[in-house]
Amino acid sequence: MxxxxxxxxxxxxxxxxxxxxxxxxxxxxxxxxxxxxxxxxxxxxxxxxxxxxxxxxxxxxxxxxxxxxxxxxxxxxxxxxxxxxxxxxxxxxxxxxxxxxxxxxxxxxxxxxxxxxxxxxMGNYVEIGGLRCGVSSWRRIDDNAIPARAKICGSYVNAAFAKTEAIQNGFDEAIMLNHEGHVSEGSAENIFLFQNGELITPAPSENILLGITRDTVMQLAKNELGINVRERQIDRTELYTADEILLCGTGAQIAPVVEVDHNPVGTGAVGPIGQKLQDLYFDIVRGRNSKYQDWCTPVYAEVASQR
Structure with missing residues (x-):
């Protein structure tokens, strides 16, 4: 139905x-x-x-x-x-x-x-136990061409080019740059880098979708893990020096990245920050964390009445 x-x-x-x-x-x-x-x-x-x-x-x-x-x-x-x-x-x-x-x-x-x-x-959209990513030759579409802050059906052709290129090149997912060469997004995910003790993510001006999971990660990092989150321009080479990288989105959920362009991220395994955020996230979305119950809308009334 x-x-x-x-x-x-x-x-x-x-x-x-x-x-x-x-x-x-x-x-x-x-x-x-x-x-x-x-x-x-x-x-x-x-x-x-x-x-x-x-x-x-x-x-x-x-x-x-x-x-x-x-x-x-x-x-x-x-x-x-x-x-x-x-x-x-x-x-x-x-x-x-x-x-x-x-x-x-x-x-x-x-x-x-x-x-x-x-x-x-629907199960997992991408592998959540460690993604291997490649920087795409396709640039993220500009807000003055097709507004990035709206989820416009036709604009996802841009993501499809990047995703297919990544898969055919042997990667799990793509990381896209904007037209100035700064890191923007995955093919259909927001991105975070953990380095020097803080989480860094591209600013809204970098042609990103203002993701709801992105906002969730920012709030959890600050309020639950005490980690500072900074929005700024990110250069491509920072992908190769980050301690941890995460992709996130409704489809992707929270997916740590363990390799970029055949370079290991950190130790080449899921890092502690990514693991903690992932654990927090899955507890919250399944209604097991009462602190964030306002984020979860129950479907079946008999259980909803008990909360």
């Missing part, structure tokens, strides 16, 4: 025409939202649901997409969809808002806007 334009319908009815504007031109925006199954509590927790939908509506604003939904109604439909699908495992929700007219012509104005939400089982 999925949710489409205000209705819960069987998944096989959730289709669009091949002439749809969003399909032909990439004129849509999306989110990726994870839900984590807690076996002991028989509960799914949807992680930072509110922040994801706040970002979706900001992306819509950039793309001139108008939806008849509030953040609250989007949250409610997400919980209800997982319930109706009777899912009892880790899940991935993908809300997509897109230009729905069946016309030829590139523009954003004067077009109908539609919305689809799906929910399906």
């Amino acid at each position: 999925l949710y489409m334009n205000g209705e819960y319908i069987p998944a096989e009815r959730g289709y669009i025409s091949v002439r749809t504007h969003g399909f032909a031109y990439g004129t849509g925006v999306f989110e990726g939202i994870r839900g984590y199954w807690n076996t002991d509590q028989k509960q799914i927790y949807l992680f930072r649901l509110r922040e994801h939908y706040e970002r979706l509506l900001r992306s819509c604003k950039i793309m001139r997409i108008s939806l008849p939904y509030t953040v609250e109604s989007l949250i409610e439909s997400s919980v209800e969809l997982v319930r109706r699908n009777e899912q009892h495992q880790d899940v991935y929700l993908r809300p997509v808002a897109y230009k729905a007219d069946e016309i030829i012509g590139v523009r954003l104005h004067g077009l109908k806007d539609d919305y689809i939400l799906t929910s399906e089982p």
